[in-house]
Amino acid sequence: MDLSAFGWDDVFEESFKEFQEKQLLPARVTEANRLFYRLVSGKGEINGKLSDKFRENCHSKEDYPTVGDWVAYRPTEYGFVQIQGLVKRKSKFSRKVAGVASEEQVIAANIDTIFIVSGLDRDFSMRRLERYVVLAADSNAELVFILNKADLRKDVERIISEIMGLFKDVPVYALSALNNNGLEQLARYISPGKTMVFLGSSGTGKSTIINRLLGVDKQKTGAVSAYDGKGRHITSSRNLIVLPDGAIVIDTPGLRELQLLGNGVGLKNAFSDIGSFAEKCEYANCTHTNEPGCAVLEAVNSGAIPVERLKNFLKLKREIAYNLSRHEEKIKNKRSKRWKTISKQARRIKKSRENAGDEYLGI
Ligand SMILES: Nc1nc2c(ncn2[C@@H]2O[C@H](COP(=O)(O)OP(=O)(O)OP(=O)(O)O)[C@@H](O)[C@H]2O)c(=O)[nH]1
Ligand SMILES: [Mg+2]
Numbered sequence: 001m002d003l004s005a006f007g008w009d010d011v012f013e014e015s016f017k018e019f020q021e022k023q024l025l026p027a028r029v030t031e032a033n034r035l036f037y038r039l040v041s042g043k044g045e046i047n048g049k050l051s052d053k054f055r056e057n058c059h060s061k062e063d064y065p066t067v068g069d070w071v072a073y074r075p076t077e078y079g080f081v082q083i084q085g086l087v088k089r090k091s092k093f094s095r096k097v098a099g100v101a102s103e104e105q106v107i108a109a110n111i112d113t114i115f116i117v118s119g120l121d122r123d124f125s126m127r128r129l130e131r132y133v134v135l136a137a138d139s140n141a142e143l144v145f146i147l148n149k150a151d152l153r154k155d156v157e158r159i160i161s162e163i164m165g166l167f168k169d170v171p172v173y174a175l176s177a178l179n180n181n182g183l184e185q186l187a188r189y190i191s192p193g194k195t196m197v198f199l200g201s202s203g204t205g206k207s208t209i210i211n212r213l214l215g216v217d218k219q220k221t222g223a224v225s226a227y228d229g230k231g232r233h234i235t236s237s238r239n240l241i242v243l244p245d246g247a248i249v250i251d252t253p254g255l256r257e258l259q260l261l262g263n264g265v266g267l268k269n270a271f272s273d274i275g276s277f278a279e280k281c282e283y284a285n286c287t288h289t290n291e292p293g294c295a296v297l298e299a300v301n302s303g304a305i306p307v308e309r310l311k312n313f314l315k316l317k318r319e320i321a322y323n324l325s326r327h328e329e330k331i332k333n334k335r336s337k338r339w340k341t342i343s344k345q346a347r348r349i350k351k352s353r354e355n356a357g358d359e360y361l362g363i
């Protein structure tokens with residue numbers, strides 16, 4: 001099997017050299033469970049497990065292979081192959097792990113296009129799009145908005161122009177997967193060896209769109225029930241599929257939490273225009289809210305930056321700062337807890353030695 005059908009190219013070939021020397025073979029992750037990985041390789045579909053050494057070298061969540069990753073494996077006679085290396089990623093879409101401080105979770109790796117799918121029903125939210133833009137700005141992949149379920153609304157044009165006003169660099173397409181209407185607009189992103197990931201809340205129609213592109217109903221779809229008040233995902237895990245025309249798609253279950261990463265890099269990239277005006281502000285620590293000599297506010301007054309855009313920027317910035325401060329507080333708490341335990345232990349040891357008449361003063 002030719003690996004270029006799965007997106008293998010010269011860049012990966014070059015990165016793979018260090019593994020080739022060890023007689024390892026390349027494969028792409030199509031599904032990642034906690035216990036094992038589904039892979040496609042030159043020998044077809046195989047199952048893999050992480051080698052102990054690989055696992056030992058994984059220090060955070062982002063170090064583990066994820067869907068779309070290329071890995072280096074050692075073949076075995078039977079059963080699971082052993083994954084021994086991760087090939088350098090060209091791009092990735094990540095979010096902050098829900099709950100846990102500042103850990104990064106890579107949702108999909110080595111993607112060319114990120115489709116953010118919204119449903120034009122009551123689920124639609126401009127605020128959620130902002131979040132995706134900030135996260136995708138750090139991904140090294142192209143971002144595209146899809147407004148699905150266009151059959152459910154009459155004011156589609158108004159929403160499109162509102163989005164275009166707020167997010168100038170992101171193309172937006174309205175379509176109806178149900179009626180098979182407007183999918184041809186996606187053709188320019190779909191070519192052999194290119195990888196696309198579909199992201200968006202549960203029930204927006206990601207799997208329905210993929211089925212349309214596949215030409216068969218391979219992916220399970222369905223109305224999202226709300227019996228537990230949160231809704232239930234129809235797609236249960238991320239998976240990578242090759243389309244008949246050779247493009248590669250990654251389907252994902254709706255992401256419930258979309259927390260921004262604490263490093264703020266995405267924010268900077270997504271709002272680089274504000275950043276370049278900010279360099280001309282009179283005060284280096286300008287908050288762009290009420291300071292005299294604020295070049296960003298001047299740009300808003302002159303119409304160079306839409307006021308909504310500045311509002312979005314400030315809101316997301318506050319959230320990142322909040323996440324970061326929470327993270328720092330956690331670390332501080334952890335440290336002081338540890339310190340309390342250590343000093344308590346020390347006191348106990350000292351006391352027991354005093355009691356025992358030990359004159360040791362080294363603690
Ligand atoms: N009216 C309308 N309904 C649609 C459209 N596309 C999909 N649906 C319906 O929306 C529901 C959810 O579709 P799915 O494709 O399963 O949604 P999903 O985004 O994959 O959901 P998860 O897998 O849970 O993340 C199904 O009942 C679809 O029939 C559309 O264009 N118009
Ligand atoms: Mg789905």
Ligand SMILES: [Zn+2]
Pocket residue numbers: 278281282286287288289291293294295296297
């Ligand atoms: Zn300013």
